Amino acid sequence: MIxxxxxxxxxxxxxxxxxxxxxxxxxxxxxDPRSGQPVPVVPFHGRWYRGAASWExxxxxxxxxxxxxxxxxxxNFGVLNCRYTQDQxxxxxxxxxxxxxxxxxxxxxDMTILFAAMLKAIGFEEIIARVVSVQGQTWDHIYPxxxxxRGGWIAMDATERGKHLGWEYANVAxxxxxxx
Numbered sequence: 351m352i353x354x355x356x357x358x359x360x361x362x363x364x365x366x367x368x369x370x371x372x373x374x375x376x377x378x379x380x381x382d383p384r385s386g387q388p389v390p391v392v393p394f395h396g397r398w399y400r401g402a403a404s405w406e407x408x409x410x411x412x413x414x415x416x417x418x419x420x421x422x423x424x425x426n427f428g429v430l431n432c433r434y435t436q437d438q439x440x441x442x443x444x445x446x447x448x449x450x451x452x453x454x455x456x457x458x459x460d461m462t463i464l465f466a467a468m469l470k471a472i473g474f475e476e477i478i479a480r481v482v483s484v485q486g487q488t489w490d491h492i493y494p495x496x497x498x499x500r501g502g503w504i505a506m507d508a509t510e511r512g513k514h515l516g517w518e519y520a521n522v523a524x525x526x527x528x529x530x
Contacts, residue, residue, distance in 0.1 A: 351444040352463055352479060352492075356530060359447040359467035368394045368447075369471040372427050373420040375412030377401040392427075395448055400430040417474075417498045424468050425506055425515045432456045432464065434509040458492050458509050465494045465506045466530045477530045480505070486523030493518075494530065 359365045371377070377390035380398055390401040390408040402408035403426065411423050435455040437443055445453065445460045447467050456464060466477050476497035484490045493507035505518045 351442075352459060352466075353530060355444045355446050355463045356467045356470065359463065360470060362446070362448060364395055365447045365467055366471040368392060368399075369424065369468040372401055372468070373412075373423050373472055375401075375408055375423075377408055379405075394451060397452070399427070399451065402426055403430060417501065418504075420472060421469070421474075421496055421498070421504055421506070422515060424465060424472075425508065427468075428461065428464055428506075429508050432461070432508070434458075434461070434511075458507075461506075461508055462492050462494045462530075465496075465508075469494075469496050470530075474499075478503075478527045479530055480518075481526045481528070482519060482522040483524040484519065484522055489524075489526075491519075495527075 371392045377392055379388045380391045382389045388405065390405055391398045392401040402411065411419050431451065433455050435457060437457050442459060445463065447464055450456045450460045450464050462479050469477055474496050478495050479492050480495055481489050481492045493505060493509065495503045495505050497503050504516050506515065507513065507517060
């Protein structure tokens with residue numbers, strides 16, 4: 351199901367344009383109604399999404415122009431625009447990038463699809479989905495990891511509030527990795 355939604359998201363040319371705009375720093379400007387300050391934004395299917403937290407963040411990320419910078423830019427976009435929420439009634443849903451961004455609320459499956467599709471859209475080839483069992487009875491959680499072309503793997507688990515790019519659960523009973 352996850353691979354299918356990644357493929358559907360990549361069939362939507364707007365996904366590639368969105369990911370490219372984010373990592374290239376090709377942002378438009380909009381006034382944040384809460385602060386009155388200009389913020390960097392990117393369009394996607396007729397709506398505007400935060401491209402970075404501030405113009406300072408956008409400039410510092412884009413100035414580096416490396417793979418880690420691209421992953422960080424996509425991470426920031428996901429964290430700024432999506433709220434983690436669990437599936438209702440324990441029923442798994444699997445959304446495309448478009449459906450997830452329109453809803454603004456994603457579970458761990460949808461976050462995996464969002465990050466994996468945007469990473470693939472800009473050329474990252476080695477992406478895995480890591481499924482973990484926290485206590486050993488059930489498979490509880492999934493998140494993507496991306497391998498930098500000249501570096502190691504980076505976890506992209508944006509479901510825990512306040513955690514950073516690269517964070518993973520320290521102690522899990524079991525884990526399995528699946529190529530995306």
